[in-house]
Amino acid sequence: GAGVSQSPSNKVTEKGKDVELRCDPISGHTALYWYRQSLGQGLEFLIYFQGNSAPDKSGLPSDRFSAERTGGSVSTLTIQRTQQEDSAVYLCASSSIRGLAGGIYNEQFFGPGTRLTVL
Amino acid sequence: DAKTTQPPSMDCAEGRAANLPCNHSTISGNEYVYWYRQIHSQGPQYIIHGLKNNETNEMASLIITEDRKSSTLILPHATLRDTAVYYCIVRVVDKLSFGAGTTVTVRA
Numbered sequence: 001g002a003g004v005s006q007s008p009s010n011k012v013t014e015k016g017k018d019v020e021l022r023c024d025p026i027s028g029h030t031a032l033y034w035y036r037q038s039l040g041q042g043l044e045f046l047i048y049f050q051g052n053s054a055p056d057k058s059g060l061p062s063d064r065f066s067a068e069r070t071g072g073s074v075s076t077l078t079i080q081r082t083q084q085e086d087s088a089v090y091l092c093a094s095s096s097i098r099g100l101a102g103g104i105y106n107e108q109f110f111g112p113g114t115r116l117t118v119l
Numbered sequence: 120d121a122k123t124t125q126p127p128s129m130d131c132a133e134g135r136a137a138n139l140p141c142n143h144s145t146i147s148g149n150e151y152v153y154w155y156r157q158i159h160s161q162g163p164q165y166i167i168h169g170l171k172n173n174e175t176n177e178m179a180s181l182i183i184t185e186d187r188k189s190s191t192l193i194l195p196h197a198t199l200r201d202t203a204v205y206y207c208i209v210r211v212v213d214k215l216s217f218g219a220g221t222t223v224t225v226r227a
Contacts, residue, residue, distance in 0.1 A: 004162075035215070042206075043163065043217035056214070091162050093215075108215060110162030 002026070004111035006092050012117045013082055021077045021114045025094030033095075033108065034067055034077050036088040043091070049075065050097070082118045089113040123207045128222040131201075137194040139221055141207030144188040152183060153210060154192045155217070156203040163206065163217070166192065197225045 005024045013019050025032050034046040045059040049069045060066070064082075069075040079086055093108040124142040131137040143152065154166040167174055167181045169190070174181045180193040194201055206220040 033214070042219055043215060045214045045216055048214060059214070093162070107165045107168070108163075110164065112162050 004092055004094055004109050006111040006114050008114060009112065010115045012119065014119050015084060016081055018078065018080045019082055019116065021090050021116070023075045023077070023092030023111060025073065025075070025092070026109055029094035029096045030072070031095045031097055032069055032075050033093045034075070035091045035093065037091060037113070038088040046077070084118045087116055087118045089115050123209055123218065125207050125218070125221045127219060128224070131197045131223060131225050133199060133225055133227050134196055137197045137201070137223060137225070139192040139205050139223065140189065141192070142189045143207070143209045146187050146209050150209045152181065152190050153208045153215075154179070154181065155206045155208065155215070157206070158203040199225050199227060201225050
């Protein structure tokens, strides 16, 4: 496909259950990001993968959150023992970092998100 | 990262230009200005970015003041499909962080 895809689009779970959210980035993009967006709030960075480097986990809110990226492509975000405050839209983005004279920038392409509701 | 300030909302008439301001008075020399937008129930969409010079692409124009402390995103001919929340971000690389943005409503 041409864009970033995420599954499922919606997930309703009970408090205390584990959930897995999947992201398929754009083919060839070396960077992959997970964010979450709570109702009416801005975007909150969670974790970042770049090639074979160790991921930047600085945004993960607790040790209940983890993510992996297999084969440099598909990524799974896992939330263990979900809590009601975990309810949000979880967004995945991918990018191909390009170099420019004087600096670098990246244009991130976002998926449609997974809406997680913890009851 | 430099903090940005945007008006919470604005209305625009269909077919007219929409000018969205953003203040980033603490921007440093190597920080780029990015604009993204988010249409309801969709993921954010990249619009444009710039460092010092004004930029234009098929979606919009970006005007950055000479001191780089503010910028304006211009949608030259707003359509109903441009109704969205627009985010101004100042960042060196990766890890985007959006604030509340400007909710733009284009009216027929």
